[in-house]
Amino acid sequence: xxxxxxxxxxxxxxxxxxxxxxxxxxxxxxxxxxxxxxxxxxxxxxxxxxxxxxxxxxxxxxxxxxxxxxxxxxxxxxxxxxxxxxxxxxxxxxxxxxxxxxxxxxxxxxxxxxxxxxxxxx
Numbered sequence: 001x002x003x004x005x006x007x008x009x010x011x012x013x014x015x016x017x018x019x020x021x022x023x024x025x026x027x028x029x030x031x032x033x034x035x036x037x038x039x040x041x042x043x044x045x046x047x048x049x050x051x052x053x054x055x056x057x058x059x060x061x062x063x064x065x066x067x068x069x070x071x072x073x074x075x076x077x078x079x080x081x082x083x084x085x086x087x088x089x090x091x092x093x094x095x096x097x098x099x100x101x102x103x104x105x106x107x108x109x110x111x112x113x114x115x116x117x118x119x120x121x122x
Contacts, residue, residue: 001119002027002044006037006051006063007081016050016081019108023115034058038066041073048118050102053082053093064096077118081106 007013013030031037033055053060060080067073077099100114
């Protein structure tokens with residue numbers, strides 16, 4: 001499984017990638033914002049996108065919207081990582097057809113259960 005991890009904070013990418021590796025996912029690509037992520041998505045195949053909500057250049061909601069409107073990318077599961085728990089923002093993300101949420105701070109068990117939920121339903 002090839003996973004794209006999108007976050008503008010190097011430490012957060014590092015933590016997430018280490019968790020994924022401990023869960024035995026090894027094919028991982030990093031992007032620092034939504035624009036870079038879209039470029040990767042249009043040139044490589046990915047099975048999952050894990051993206052932060054708040055990023056410069058293009059945030060997670062706009063990245064998600066771009067993925068969903070592109071027929072070649074629309075079916076890729078997108079997991080949104082955020083510290084946001086305001087109902088309006090959550091409703092906006094759900095309306096944009098996010099596949100799942102992880103609220104910061106989180107641990108490996110939470111990440112693992114979200115991944116299982118996404119991929120056992122296939």
